[in-house]
Amino acid sequence: MPEHPRLSTFIEAAAASVFSRLRNRAEASGYELAALHLGDTYKDAPEGCRMQDLLSEEIEGLHRYSPVEGQPALLSALAERATLRHGRQTTSGDVLVTGGATGGLGATFGAIVDPGDEVIVLTPYWPLITGILRGLHARAVLVPLLLASDEGHADAALVSRVEAACTDRTVALYLNTPNNPTGRVLDPGLVLRLTEFARRRGLWVVADECYEDYVYAGQHAPARHFAPERTFSVHSFSKAFGMAGNRCGYVVSPPGLTEHLRKVSLHTFYATPTAAQFAALRALDGPGDAFVAATAPVYAEVGRACARLLGIPPPESGTFLFFDLSAHLGQRPLIHLLEHLADHGLLLAPGPSFGPYPSHARLCFTALPPERTLAAVGRLTDLLVGG
């Protein structure tokens, strides 16, 4: 290998991905691949909202740059949606269209954190959030969402833990509900208490609500409803409408702040892909809600069936199950078990990607069609029992 200058400290700190190594093993295994480690859907985007439905002749500038903040018609449709969903008057100027929710979270944190700043992150967390903060030289302060000792007064205990984690360097609270990976839906009373705490301590709230359309139990409470003056509400079409590959999401900001997030996203990917924006706009005009209405009950049913097979509680929302494998580990480290599963074509995401969970794994129950998912989870339980 040739000599070359040093790399950034971000790169030195970022762990090499275990995912691709596991994938290579699974692909070489000879078994049918069941890639349940990534969040995705087996369903195609709704008809009328696919790439082939976007005609150059009809959409001027389809392959040209979009305005950095987003296509005007999409901004307007999203403002209307946010007004309804958050119960807060929203204008086009409050909305920034972004390269997925990933781009939206990057733009938000880029606008509010400085090196050395701290952000409170509830665990288990969405795996990329700590890397996004590390890239900004900020620090994720981890607070467990739920402890075994919480029973009976979980909400009060959580708020106390968040308060105890807050320091002079804390600038924001990152709230991901409905939650990836646990599927937990924070109830409105808890979201209210957490946003009140943020207000009392002068913190921003960054609310990652990508799974809001897939809630099977309880009630989703948008943080922006309770604290519109300090909440950045981050959303995505990836999960909602089966458009993860399009890379289109959005952020609703407190009044006057979109222009600041726009400066960050401008320097990251310039503007959100134009075709993705028109596809999202079409989905918002009816087909998207129809897709969710048809899909959510199917997701819920397959999630419940997988949970039954695994002997764990059913998911409250989303597309994932997060469960403890310690009973099946014996003396082995988790990675050995995950390699063993990969050697039988089964891929799960390792618990440590989501926080301090050395014996957990995450399974996506929507990446494959229901019957294939259930067959794969059946194989998984056989392998776990067989050791």
Next chain:
Amino acid sequence: MPEHPRLSTFIEAAAASVFSRLRNRAEASGYELAALHLGDTYKDAPEGCRMQDLLSEEIEGLHRYSPVEGQPALLSALAERATLRHGRQTTSGDVLVTGGATGGLGATFGAIVDPGDEVIVLTPYWPLITGILRGLHARAVLVPLLLASDEGHADAALVSRVEAACTDRTVALYLNTPNNPTGRVLDPGLVLRLTEFARRRGLWVVADECYEDYVYAGQHAPARHFAPERTFSVHSFSKAFGMAGNRCGYVVSPPGLTEHLRKVSLHTFYATPTAAQFAALRALDGPGDAFVAATAPVYAEVGRACARLLGIPPPESGTFLFFDLSAHLGQRPLIHLLEHLADHGLLLAPGPSFGPYPSHARLCFTALPPERTLAAVGRLTDLLVGG
């Protein structure tokens, strides 16, 4: 406006965009809008490579996530292209597909700079590069590409200036050739000298070569040819094939380094849009080169005609003219003249976006069809003469 916590220092340092203010004036002017301030093309993407040509039924996973590093078939086609163009053996593993060249430059600098590090940037520069570095808390050290005093020994003088700008904190040299905004093409001897200097001082070379397909005079020299062990070569389909709205570019890295850039881009926009990657792949299979062959002579001719109207040298490459307006300013600051032009529907990009150029402006001669561009530049010269 409600009280809220502070913003990041990046945001405090980033200037509010003068572009949107000028655009609003131009749109309100009642004149036909000539938006010559942004780099874009009036041509649609080549037939066969448009969104409507990408069929769900034919392309599995068209709306699903792509692998973070890019679609395997596209990586392979790009490796072949880089092998030929750079004269250096290239494998798929050396290539990262990115959200445009903007995403590629972000991934590259994210992997190599730390807060306080310095990067040498030749002026005039592509406007977003200083913001990308500022977002990483690194510093752009500006070195003029050409000074009036250089005449006759310009290359030696430039290398001396670069040497003089180098400090203990310098980690990289950013080379943008063919250059945006000047259209200048650095000749192979100069690129060789600059890469040799980088090697001597142990610097990375980040070579932004987005305009490589549109060279009208001189010879484009890819920096990676001279210093493959330290050069990140950044490319884009935006300009080459009229696909700016798709957001697809790529970076070719020294051996073993792609995985590091991949960690940064993963945290920025997850993966490049899937449809954009398939559109690029189709373009690389013939239609792209045909598009360039048909388009480059048209661009060259309209660039020359605009230069003649403005009384400045013809462009050597690309889609821009960068010229000094001081003879037309009198006592006015540049912005007053640009506002005067906007009030007649004409938009130019202000010189200060490109470095210390208080009386320059940039004009894109490919944003509108040739006849409309020439009409707009005719109006521009009338207004300049009329004051």
